[in-house]
Amino acid sequence: xxxxxxxxxxxxxxxxxxxxxxxxxxxxxxxxxxxxxxxxxxxxxxxxxxxxxxxxxxxxxxxxxxxxxxxxxxxxxxxxxxxxxxxxxxxxxxxxxxxxxxxxxxxxxxxxxxxxxxxxxxxxxxxxxxxxxxxxxxxxxxxxxxxxxxxxxxxxxxxxxxxxxxxxxxxxxxxxxxxxxxxxxxxxxxxxxxxxxxxxxxxxxxxxxxxxxxxxxxxxxxxxxxxxxxxxxxxxxxxxxxxxxxxxxxxxxxxxxxxxxxxxxxxxxxxxxxxxxxxxxxxxxxxxxxxxxxxxxxxxxxxxxxxxxxxxxxxxxxxxxxxxxxxxxxxxxxxxxxxxx
Numbered sequence: 001x002x003x004x005x006x007x008x009x010x011x012x013x014x015x016x017x018x019x020x021x022x023x024x025x026x027x028x029x030x031x032x033x034x035x036x037x038x039x040x041x042x043x044x045x046x047x048x049x050x051x052x053x054x055x056x057x058x059x060x061x062x063x064x065x066x067x068x069x070x071x072x073x074x075x076x077x078x079x080x081x082x083x084x085x086x087x088x089x090x091x092x093x094x095x096x097x098x099x100x101x102x103x104x105x106x107x108x109x110x111x112x113x114x115x116x117x118x119x120x121x122x123x124x125x126x127x128x129x130x131x132x133x134x135x136x137x138x139x140x141x142x143x144x145x146x147x148x149x150x151x152x153x154x155x156x157x158x159x160x161x162x163x164x165x166x167x168x169x170x171x172x173x174x175x176x177x178x179x180x181x182x183x184x185x186x187x188x189x190x191x192x193x194x195x196x197x198x199x200x201x202x203x204x205x206x207x208x209x210x211x212x213x214x215x216x217x218x219x220x221x222x223x224x225x226x227x228x229x230x231x232x233x234x235x236x237x238x239x240x241x242x243x244x245x246x247x248x249x250x251x252x253x254x255x256x257x258x259x260x261x262x263x264x265x266x267x268x269x270x271x272x273x274x275x276x277x278x279x280x281x282x283x284x285x286x287x288x289x290x291x292x293x294x295x296x297x298x299x300x301x302x303x304x305x306x307x308x309x310x311x312x313x314x315x316x317x318x319x320x321x322x323x324x325x326x327x328x329x330x331x332x333x334x335x336x337x338x339x340x341x
Contacts, residue, residue: 077214086133094144176204197270219338259318267324319337
């Protein structure tokens with residue numbers, strides 16, 4: 001799996017309060033709330049057809065539009081080449097807000113017969129990936145991967161497998177998470193993420209392709225990526241499961257633990273941090289805490305870890321991305337940072 005990563009595109013910004021219209025819905029939620037400020041999907045795509053797009057889809061669509069524009073302008077990728085591109089998007093549940101609000105309008109409002117049918121696609125988990133493909137004419141494989149905080153890592157693994165086995169060429173890979181009162185209340189109620197971590201939102205996508213497909217300089221190669229499961233959901237069980245996955249990806253990438261230059265753990269600021277630290281105890285490399293910098297971004301976390309590795313890693317260095325989800329999922333990926341960063 002020695003695919004290349006090109007042109008990250010991310011919507012992640014410093015702390016910013018949610019829109020004033022929603023401010024009351026966040027009242028009483030512990031900790032900070034951070035939204036993408038002044039976000040308007042029409043800054044990225046034409047206005048026609050955007051009226052009923054939910055925020056999850058809008059964030060993913062904006063990131064993918066920037067990705068396509070960047071590679072078209074700087075790598076000379078033609079429309080014909082873009083048509084064979086596929087999509088692998090990490091998402092926990094799609095737009096939770098859309099699902100809850102549609103259900104509420106049916107139960108408390110006029111009933112199912114009078115629901116706006118244009119709102120229904122927003123309630124499906126694969127809405128974002130589907131809309132990215134429709135808007136940008138990506139006609140390759142299209143999938144949504146739901147695996148908690150490991151969703152984007154699962155998407156990366158899936159896309160790399162498709163390419164490796166000849167089922168796809170270029171893949172638009174990433175993760176997206178919207179901010180809403182529903183997700184914010186849920187995160188705080190579960191007590192998995194510490195209250196000191198802002199509840200946030202983000203979208204980040206990358207072009208994953210086999211070497212030689214285009215002339216664009218590779219920002220990184222992905223020699224190994226894997227997702228596993230911890231049958232025993234205790235600190236020791238999580239640590240053992242993640243340790244096995246990390247050993248496996250390092251072996252596949254032919255990298256010794258001492259050769260890792262940068263480690264990006266995905267569970268800092270959560271109750272799972274101790275287990276992840278135990279699994280990474282043998283690594284002395286520099287560490288980058290993405291959640292501390294950008295807040296709790298759910299299914300976009302893995303994609304933001306990749307973006308951070310590309311931003312911080314030195315050309316020629318090796319980065320290790322890891323993560324644990326309370327559901328039992330564990331995952332890791334090895335990146336070799338290229339000269340294109």
